[in-house]
Amino acid sequence: VPRDLADGFVNNKKECYKFRFQRVFDQAVKQEDIFENIAKPVADSVLAGYNGTIFAYGQTGSGKTFTITGGAERYSDRGIIPRTLSYLYERFSQDNSMVYTTHISYLEIYNETGYDLLDSRHEASRLEDLPKVLIMEDPDQNIHLRNLSLQQSANEEEALNLLFLGDTNRMIAETPMNQASTRSHCVFTVHLCRREPGSATLRRSKLHLVDLAGSDRVSKTGLNGQLLTEAKYINLSLHYLEQVIIALSEKKRSHIPYRNSMLTSVLRDSLGGNCMTTMIATMAADKRNLDESISTCRFAQRVALIKNEAVLNEELDPALLIERLKREIQSLKEELAMSTGEQRDDQLTVEEIQKLEDLVKAFLDDPDPDMTLLLGPDMRKIQYCFSMLKVIYYVLILSLCTVLCDTQDIFSSKPRPKGKTTVLNSVSAGILVKMLKKEKKRAQDAAAQLANITNGQSLVSQNASTLSANPVLKEGSKDTTSTDQGGRATQYMKRGPQLSLGKQEAFEIFIRDHEDHLTVEDNKNLLKQRSVTSRTSTETVVIQSHPASVTRNHTEFEEEVDEVEENLCKHIEKEKKAYKTIIGRLKALRTEIEHLQLLLERAKVKLQKDFHKWWNQEASSVQHVHEAPQQHSGGEDVSQLTSSSIPLTGDQQTDADILAFVNARRNLLKRTGETHKKLGPKPAPVFS
Numbered sequence: 001v002p003r004d005l006a007d008g009f010v011n012n013k014k015e016c017y018k019f020r021f022q023r024v025f026d027q028a029v030k031q032e033d034i035f036e037n038i039a040k041p042v043a044d045s046v047l048a049g050y051n052g053t054i055f056a057y058g059q060t061g062s063g064k065t066f067t068i069t070g071g072a073e074r075y076s077d078r079g080i081i082p083r084t085l086s087y088l089y090e091r092f093s094q095d096n097s098m099v100y101t102t103h104i105s106y107l108e109i110y111n112e113t114g115y116d117l118l119d120s121r122h123e124a125s126r127l128e129d130l131p132k133v134l135i136m137e138d139p140d141q142n143i144h145l146r147n148l149s150l151q152q153s154a155n156e157e158e159a160l161n162l163l164f165l166g167d168t169n170r171m172i173a174e175t176p177m178n179q180a181s182t183r184s185h186c187v188f189t190v191h192l193c194r195r196e197p198g199s200a201t202l203r204r205s206k207l208h209l210v211d212l213a214g215s216d217r218v219s220k221t222g223l224n225g226q227l228l229t230e231a232k233y234i235n236l237s238l239h240y241l242e243q244v245i246i247a248l249s250e251k252k253r254s255h256i257p258y259r260n261s262m263l264t265s266v267l268r269d270s271l272g273g274n275c276m277t278t279m280i281a282t283m284a285a286d287k288r289n290l291d292e293s294i295s296t297c298r299f300a301q302r303v304a305l306i307k308n309e310a311v312l313n314e315e316l317d318p319a320l321l322i323e324r325l326k327r328e329i330q331s332l333k334e335e336l337a338m339s340t341g342e343q344r345d346d347q348l349t350v351e352e353i354q355k356l357e358d359l360v361k362a363f364l365d366d367p368d369p370d371m372t373l374l375l376g377p378d379m380r381k382i383q384y385c386f387s388m389l390k391v392i393y394y395v396l397i398l399s400l401c402t403v404l405c406d407t408q409d410i411f412s413s414k415p416r417p418k419g420k421t422t423v424l425n426s427v428s429a430g431i432l433v434k435m436l437k438k439e440k441k442r443a444q445d446a447a448a449q450l451a452n453i454t455n456g457q458s459l460v461s462q463n464a465s466t467l468s469a470n471p472v473l474k475e476g477s478k479d480t481t482s483t484d485q486g487g488r489a490t491q492y493m494k495r496g497p498q499l500s501l502g503k504q505e506a507f508e509i510f511i512r513d514h515e516d517h518l519t520v521e522d523n524k525n526l527l528k529q530r531s532v533t534s535r536t537s538t539e540t541v542v543i544q545s546h547p548a549s550v551t552r553n554h555t556e557f558e559e560e561v562d563e564v565e566e567n568l569c570k571h572i573e574k575e576k577k578a579y580k581t582i583i584g585r586l587k588a589l590r591t592e593i594e595h596l597q598l599l600l601e602r603a604k605v606k607l608q609k610d611f612h613k614w615w616n617q618e619a620s621s622v623q624h625v626h627e628a629p630q631q632h633s634g635g636e637d638v639s640q641l642t643s644s645s646i647p648l649t650g651d652q653q654t655d656a657d658i659l660a661f662v663n664a665r666r667n668l669l670k671r672t673g674e675t676h677k678k679l680g681p682k683p684a685p686v687f688s
């Protein structure tokens with residue numbers, strides 16, 4: 001910090017500050033590296049059953065939202081939230097030994113009031129329309145958030161839809177003067193529950209991903225009115241956050257002032273105590289922002305002093321525990337009966353027999369040599385299973401003998417001596433045919449699954465092309481991404497009145513001139529490319545998943561059984577490998593396509609919002625001219641807009657619309673004319 005001579009030639013102001021951090025990333029760092037270094041370790045501990053929090057703190061515009069949620073333009077810019085969701089669901093799919101359930105909540109805190117960003121029932125156009133979240137405390141001083149909805153998300157797509165629903169709500173409900181992200185705190189939470197199948201023990205964990213409001217100090221910003229109120233609230237809540245952090249880092253402190261603000265109450269179990277907490281301090285690394293950067297570093301340094309002791313959140317599910325205890329009692333009773341000789345002699349019921357048959361089938365199908373057949377201490381069941389196994393054993397021995405004796409012409413049409421061998425041949429042939437049928441069915445299932453993916457993606461491209469054809473008139477079209485939550489953006493579009501023809505034309509030109517136009521076009525092209533690539537890959541998989549060998553006809557099969565079977569096995573193995581590779585690639589493509597689609601959806605909402613804002617401004621200025629033309633000092637064009645030159649209806653709203661349109665049209669024509677002059681001849685749009 002250069003010494004300021006204005007402070008006197010001799011002064012003790014510090015010129016050099018030193019801070020120590022676990023990691024420092026420069027502005028060229030990739031989002032992927034941030035995820036790997038920061039979010040992945042926290043996500044791993046959440047998967048293991050610990051609570052985790054990642055929060056971004058820093059001055060306005062220093063990159064908090066970019067780091068936590070991601071940029072709105074490119075797929076590669078997706079931030080910690082989408083990447084963590086992707087990672088979590090990938091890990092769930094790899095771990096078959098556990099059952100995972102995920103819920104998502106998204107809370108916004110603005111001026112000390114909490115709002116639920118995931119409430120899809122509300123047609124919010126202002127922040128106040130969203131459900132207000134209240135803090136409740138139980139006798140054990142646990143915090144509960146009333147009105148904050150927890151939405152279950154079964155897969156990555158649903159979770160991403162929820163994120164985009166929340167972000168769209170946040171954007172739509174932005175205060176008119178400010179960008180919401182600058183003035184409010186946002187807490188995106190993944191609630192995870194994991195249990196072993198059949199076990200009564202649950203592990204619950206939470207992952208909070210927090211985007212704090214800008215930490216800029218009021219004194220510097222010189223604000224007044226509403227902005228000053230907001231800034232005061234932000235400063236106060238960040239001040240209380242700092243107080244909590246200071247208290248947590250002091251070992252002797254027994255009282256931690258969590259209750260002072262909504263933010264600290266919500267993050268109560270995530271800052272100190274039982275949580276793995278990571279803070280990201282974001283800085284605008286230029287001279288102008290030096291003071292803010294030093295203050296951010298100081299804050300981060302205090303956070304680094306906190307020592308948490310995270311413990312696993314294990315609990316017992318009472319319903320499952322009762323169920324398990326009941327089973328145990330039944331089993332003990334049966335064991336007792338067996339050892340005291342009080343055996344049951346009633347017949348097994350049809351359901352019991354069916355269950356036993358399923359058990360034996362599962363037992364035989366499982367290649368694991370350690371697999372056991374659990375029947376409980378019931379002699380009737382044990383005897384039944386033994387007799388079943390005996391029958392199966394004999395059938396197999398007989399068919400094996402037949403296959404060994406007579407592999408060359410199993411299906412030979414040559415006349416054979418009647419009797420045992422013919423019966424055996426048909427048994428072994430039956431088994432082989434069954435095996436083949438099974439393989440065929442698997443291939444068919446895989447093909448059907450892939451066909452679904454293909455359909456999904458062709459709809460994606462359909463959606464993209466509809467958007468490019470007419471971005472305004474989408475009201476009637478079916479939204480392919482829309483689950484209940486995902487269609488929030490579409491709901492917003494539907495809410496507005498149908499645009500008149502003139503307004504539509506104005507909108508189309510407005511879009512062309514909008515700053516986001518190029519990004520939207522780039523993303524649409526990228527989406528199309530990805531859809532084409534994914535369709536090509538899908539077709540390859542479909543072709544490969546129909547191996548010719550599965551559909552070989554009987555004549556070939558009759559001739560060379562062993563060779564055919566061997567080739568089939570080799571072929572299937574090869575196909576499996578290729579299938580897995582392409583499926584992996586397809587999954588990555590699908591995630592990218594879905595993300596791009598959501599980015600486009602959000603861009604659409606933003607364009608509409610900006611357009612309506614612009615249109616209303618035009619309308620009010622023209623109305624003003626119409627009401628008091630003599631007071632207006634505008635040029636000749638404006639003064640022409642009087643009732644004498646334009647036929648009006650007498651209805652205030654309609655007249656305002658007509659005048660807005662005429663004015664907008666004139667402005668646009670003027671702009672198009674200017675562009676025309678610059679770019680050379682290009683026909684101006686014709687308005688009806």
Ligand SMILES: Nc1ncnc2c1ncn2[C@@H]1O[C@H](COP(=O)(O)OP(=O)(O)OP(=O)(O)O)[C@@H](O)[C@H]1O
Pocket residue numbers: 027058059060061062063064065066067071072179181182183212213214215282
């Ligand atoms: N690492 C980065 N690479 C490219 N662009 C970035 C990066 N970080 C931030 N930006 C861009 O800088 C701008 C401000 O970033 P962002 O909105 O994330 O700041 P913020 O700290 O969240 O601000 P606020 O407090 O207003 O919410 C955005 O346009 C964002 O896209």
